[in-house]
Amino acid sequence: MAGEQLSARVDSWIWSVRLTRTRSIASDACRGGHVRVNGVRVKPAHAVRVGDEIRLRHEGHERIVVVSRIISKRVGATVAAECYVDKSPPPPPREETVTVAVRARGAGRPTKRERRSIDKLLGHPAVESRDRRPHPE
Numbered sequence: 001m002a003g004e005q006l007s008a009r010v011d012s013w014i015w016s017v018r019l020t021r022t023r024s025i026a027s028d029a030c031r032g033g034h035v036r037v038n039g040v041r042v043k044p045a046h047a048v049r050v051g052d053e054i055r056l057r058h059e060g061h062e063r064i065v066v067v068s069r070i071i072s073k074r075v076g077a078t079v080a081a082e083c084y085v086d087k088s089p090p091p092p093p094r095e096e097t098v099t100v101a102v103r104a105r106g107a108g109r110p111t112k113r114e115r116r117s118i119d120k121l122l123g124h125p126a127v128e129s130r131d132r133r134p135h136p137e
Helices: 010-016 023-031 077-081 112-122
Strands: 035-037 053-058 061-067 084-086
Touching (some): 010 023, 010 053
Antiparallel strands (some): 035 053, 053 061, 061 084
């Protein structure tokens, strides 16, 4: 195509093909060292060309894509998927993901019942109850 660019900024391209929600997130990922082009950490203004391998560490997992088309404007998801070849490893099975007990901020200390359910979730042994005097009947 005659009007197609030969290179684009890496942060712009990552945002354009919908690997990140915003361009500022893509730029921050580059500045933080979470983006590699052909194995080298890059700055947001690094030029991307067809055939480059981009590794993006985002939201807890790594995306590995090979650039097949250069775009600089954000496009629809179907068109964006045609601009790269996804070579990312498959996500881990749900059984391998660790469940974490999460409490809302400002919720205070857990109640005895919540603490016992957290202990059960984490696999801690149940604490023996104290010896109590028998109640007179």
